[in-house]
Each structure stands twice: as structure tokens, then as C-alpha cells.
Amino acid sequence: MFNEKFKEVLNHEGALSITTWSNNNANVTNTWNSYTHISNDVLLIPAAGMTSTQKDILVNNKIKLTLGSKEVEGTIGMGAGFYLEGTARFLDDGDEYNMMKTKFPFLKRVLEVTPIIVKQTI
Numbered sequence: 804m805f806n807e808k809f810k811e812v813l814n815h816e817g818a819l820s821i822t823t824w825s826n827n828n829a830n831v832t833n834t835w836n837s838y839t840h841i842s843n844d845v846l847l848i849p850a851a852g853m854t855s856t857q858k859d860i861l862v863n864n865k866i867k868l869t870l871g872s873k874e875v876e877g878t879i880g881m882g883a884g885f886y887l888e889g890t891a892r893f894l895d896d897g898d899e900y901n902m903m904k905t906k907f908p909f910l911k912r913v914l915e916v917t918p919i920i921v922k923q924t925i
Contacts, residue, residue, distance in 0.1 A: 804844050804918050808875070812883050813839055815872035821848075821914070822867040823859035823891070830855040836870055838907065845917050847903055849910035850893065856914070857893055866891040866916055869924075877925045884925045889918040 817836045822829060832853055840847040846868075850856070860866070871884030894900045894913040903913045 804921055805841055806921075808883060808923060809885055809921060810841065811875050812836065812870060812872045812885060813841070815874040817870060817872035817874075819848075819868060819870040821853075821856060823856050823863070823865075825859040825862035830859055832856055836872060839870075840903065840906070842899060842902075845915050846887075847894075847899055848914040848916065849903055849907035850912045850914045851909050853912070853914060857912070860891050860893065864890045864892060868916065871925065878923065879925065882925055883923065886920070886922050886924050887916070887918050888920040889916050891916045 813836050815836065819834050819836055819839060821832050834848055838849050866889055868887040873882045875883040877883035892915050894915055900913050904910055
């Protein structure tokens with residue numbers, strides 16, 4: 804599901820925006836591309852805060868993300884970006900959690916995103 808261009812964007816720093824919603828209220832939080840890890844066709848993102856995101860996911864597990872990097876060749880020149888829709892859950896134990904905790908000691912939980920749609924936007 805994640806093509807080479809998507810992986811290239813993750814390997815360059817840029818902001819990753821996470822949008823969740825429940826009860827007619829949207830929440831947006833941000834993290835960094837470099838914090839994001841691909842494992843078995845899911846994204847793993849360290850969460851130190853993300854309390855509003857977690858509350859939303861307990862009610863509605865749908866999620867939207869955008870990410871990009873101006874350092875990667877896109878569709879019309881330098882700058883590539885992606886849009887992703889999927890489902891999410893938080894992990895607080897297990898192999899994936901332990902692997903991420905080793906890489907990012909500050910995390911309290913791991914946001915696991917299973918993509919449904921991944922498309923390049925620029």
C-alpha cells in the first residue's frame with residue numbers, strides 16, 4: 804500500500820498532520836515524518852500526548868493524515884505530499900509498542916494507522 808515515493812517522503816523531515824473526529828468535533832494534531840514507522844502495511848506513530856485523538860478514536864476509529872516534504876520530487880517539481888484515510892487504534896503493549904518505545908523513549912502509547920486510501924496529492 805505504501806509506494807517508494809511515500810517511503811521517500813517519510814525519510815525526509817516534514818510535518819505530518821493527524822485529523823480525527825467524534826461528536827461533531829474535529830481534532831488536528833501534528834507530528835514529524837521522522838517519527839513515523841511502517842510495519843506490516845500499517846503506520847506506527849509515537850504518542851506522548853494525543854489525548855483528544857485517543858478520545859475520538861474510542862468513539863470513531865476513522866482517521867485522516869497528510870504529510871509531505873519539499874525535499875522530494877513531486878508531480879510538478881520539488882515537493883511531494885500524500886493524503887491517507889484509514890482506521891486507527893492505540894497500542895500500549897506488545898512487540899510493536901516495545902520496538903517503538905526503544906526508538907522513541909518519550910512515548911506513552913503508539914498510534915497504529917491501518918490505511919484504506921493512500922494517494923499522492925503533489
